[in-house]
Amino acid sequence: MSKQRIDDATGVETVGHEWDGIEELNNPLPRWWLWSFYACIIFSIGYCVAYPAWPLIDKATAGTLGWTSRGQLDGEMKAETARRAGLMAELGSASIEQIAADPKLRRAAIDGGRAAFKVNCIQCHGNGAAGSAGYPNLNDDDWLWGGDVSAVHQSLVNGIRQPGDDATRMSQMPSFGRDGILNAAQVQDVVSHVRVLAGEEKPGASAQRGAQLYTDNCTVCHGAAGEGNRMVGAPRLNDAIWLYGGSRAALTQSITNARYGVMPSWGNRLDPVTVKMLATYVHSLGGGEEAPAAVPDEAAAPAAATN
DSSP: OOOOOBOTTTOOBEEEEEETTEEEEOOOOOHHHHHHHHHHHHHHHHHHHHSOOSBOSSSBOOOTTOOOHHHHHHHHHHHHHHHHHHHHHHHHHSOHHHHHHOHHHHHHHHHHHHHHHHHHTHHHHOTTSOOBTTBOOSSSSOOSSOOBHHHHHHHHHHOBSOTTOTTSBOOOOOOTTTTTSSOHHHHHHHHHHHHHHTTSSOOOHHHHHHHHHHHHHTHHHHOTTSOOBGGGTBOOSSSSOOSSOOSHHHHHHHHHHOOOOOBOOGGGTSOHHHHHHHHHHHHHTTTOBSSOOOOOTTTTOOOOOOO
């Protein structure tokens, strides 16, 4: 039996439901709301006809307008490429040195290089380019192969110990312990001497013994005072800046088994303009040098490692 009735206070029929003595009036919806609802229905039908809407097995309905978000993005990317075409042409025709000397080109290269760095380089060097164990900090002024913009550009183009690239940066430190060149005790003596050079350990008997071993085996690449040699990528050992760590354990590992860090040659992965922008950006981070550092007299050393 219907429980609908006319409410005495309002004269409006109830919907027939009651909860704990509370009843609902069957008031009609406002006309503005109804017309808005009908308009939304009509709009949704038109939208489904005009735009991609209904998902299918491997795609969605195309829509009569032929619009897609991917197509819109492609158009925007083409427009941006066209807008930057003139500047990119200038960067492409200029040498890396000319870009560094031209404020406008340098600013544009730094902006583009920053974006390219976030896509290609942060996986190893970190978002802030501070590096980590085995991956150089690009913010400081400690460089294995040179910190002027041309040297940075060459490292990026040809990589470090990159197989298949004949012009790659190449060096190799002997595995002094593994290959039996030094025994375990001698390795520890060299470690002591290197830590003394870096100011991380006070001189002692072990370091004194290691000094002669260092002279016989290491000076040719790293220099008598541990000043390093960029011609062969031999790091400085007297500045307490380490690529693989300066603890006794880390240095023992480096001297015993050597290190063989590799960086891709980006010259065959990225277009030349992007590589130039990357080099300019890295050079701008804080450790970049204005000109190549002086070459030491004993620059013809055959091998080196990374610290």
